[in-house]
Amino acid sequence: VFELQDVSKVYPMGDGEVRALDHVDLQIREGEFSAIIGPSGSGKSTLMHIMGFMDQPTSGKVLFDGEDMSRLPSNKRALVRNAKIGFVFQAFNLLPKLSVHENTALPLRYTKTPRKIIAERARAALEMVGLANRGDHSPGQLSGGQRQRVAIARALINEPRLILADEPTGNLDSENAALIMDLFDRLHADGRTLVLVTHDNEVAEHARRQIRVQDGHVH
Amino acid sequence: VFELQDVSKVYPMGDGEVRALDHVDLQIREGEFSAIIGPSGSGKSTLMHIMGFMDQPTSGKVLFDGEDMSRLPSNKRALVRNAKIGFVFQAFNLLPKLSVHENTALPLRYTKTPRKIIAERARAALEMVGLANRGDHSPGQLSGGQRQRVAIARALINEPRLILADEPTGNLDSENAALIMDLFDRLHADGRTLVLVTHDNEVAEHARRQIRVQDGHVH
C-alpha cells in the first residue's frame, strides 16, 4: 500500500535545523496492523502526516499503491486521501462551529452520497464509539476523551481501506480504550490496513508489527 | 486548602440535562498529593475547573483557604488563582501567536516581577521539562508531547503553592512521563499541594490518595 523511499523532513531553527525525519525507508503492506512507537518529539506524527500526504517531504518519495504522490497535483492528492484514508489526528482537529453530528459526517459531505445515507452513517459511527446521544452538541461541550472518540467516528464514516490514527487512545480510560481497540481489531479482521501511533504498551502489543522511531530514524 | 460543599454542575441537553457533577463533597488538605481517576466523560475536568475557580458550579460552594470564592468578584478570583494556583489544561491552551518562551512566561507577565527575572525563570522552567532550545519556536512547531511539556513549564513558573494538572502525561512516552513525575515528586517533597487527573495507573499510584469519579459522583 505504502512505500517511503529515502524520505527526510527538515525544519529551519535559528541558525541550525530540526531533522524531524532523516532518510526514512518504510513499506506498509495491504491488511497489515502496525504500531509506531517512540519518544516525544521523535518524528511519529511527522511520519504519519507524510504517509497520509498531509505534508510533503523535504526530500525522498512517497508511493501509494505504487503511484508517486508528489507527481500528483494537490487537489488530486486530496481526492485520493478522502476516498481511501481515514485519519485520526493527535489534536483531533474537530471544527468548533459544526455539531458533533456534522463533524462526523464531514468526509462524506463532498461526495455524491445521498443526505439520508450520510445521516444514517453518522449516527451509526457515533453509536460505535459510545456517543449516540451527543450528536446535537458542539465539540466544545464534550470532554477530552469524548472529542477523541468523535474524531475516530469521523475517520471511519467513509469506510476507508486504510486507517492512520495518531495516539487514538491518548485521552481515554482503560474501558473506552478497550472499546476502541476492539473496533480496530474488527476493522483489521475485515481486511483493512491500520497504522497507529501510540506510547501505550498494551495498544502497541495489539498490532502485529512495531515500528520504532528515534530522532527521525525508523528501525 | 480546598473544600467543595454539595457542588453540582448541570448543562442543558435537548429536553434533558447532562449532570457533569452531582452533589459533590470534597476536601483537599495542604501538602496532599491526590490523583483523580474515572472514565471518559465522568466529570474529572469539570471538577478541576471548579476547584481552580475557572468555572462556577450550578449549585453548592467552593471554599479556598476557608474563603467562599463565589462571594468574590471574578477579577479578584483571577488574582488569587494567578498568584496561588498553577493549572495544566487537558488541551494545553497555549497561545498560538506567542513564542514558546512567551507562553511559558505568561503567568508572570502581569506581575511586578522585573523582565530580566521573568526571562531567567522561563528559561529555567523550559530546561526543567527538556525543551531549553525551543524557546523561539511557536507552539504550532512543536509535537503534541512537547506542547504538553510547555504547558507544564508555564504552570510552574510562578512557583504556585497548588498545582492542578489535567492528564499531564497523556501525550508523553514513558521516559518523558517519568521526567514529569519526578518533577512533581520534588514539588510535593517541597511542601506543595498537587492534584492530578490521570487514566494512567502508574501515575495514579504515585499519588498518596486516589479520588474516583463516576457519572459526576465522587468516592
Ligand SMILES: Nc1ncnc2c1ncn2[C@@H]1O[C@H](COP(=O)(O)OP(=O)(O)OP(=O)(O)O)[C@@H](O)[C@H]1O
Ligand atoms: N459545555 C458543556 N455543555 C454540555 N455538556 C458538557 C459541557 N462541558 C462538559 N460537558 C459534559 O460533562 C460531562 C463531564 O465532562 P468532563 O470534561 O468533566 O469529563 P472528563 O471526566 O474530564 O472526561 P475525559 O476523560 O474524556 O477528559 C461530559 O459528559 C461532557 O460531555
Ligand SMILES: Nc1ncnc2c1ncn2[C@@H]1O[C@H](COP(=O)(O)OP(=O)(O)OP(=O)(O)O)[C@@H](O)[C@H]1O
Ligand atoms: N513546523 C515545525 N517547525 C519546526 N519543527 C517542527 C515542526 N513540526 C514538527 N517539528 C519538530 O519535529 C520533531 C518531530 O515532531 P513530531 O510531531 O513528529 O513528534 P512526535 O514523535 O509525534 O512527538 P509526540 O509524541 O510528542 O507527539 C519535533 O522535534 C518537533 O518539534
Ligand SMILES: [Mg+2]
Ligand atoms: Mg505526535
Ligand SMILES: [Mg+2]
Ligand atoms: Mg477531561
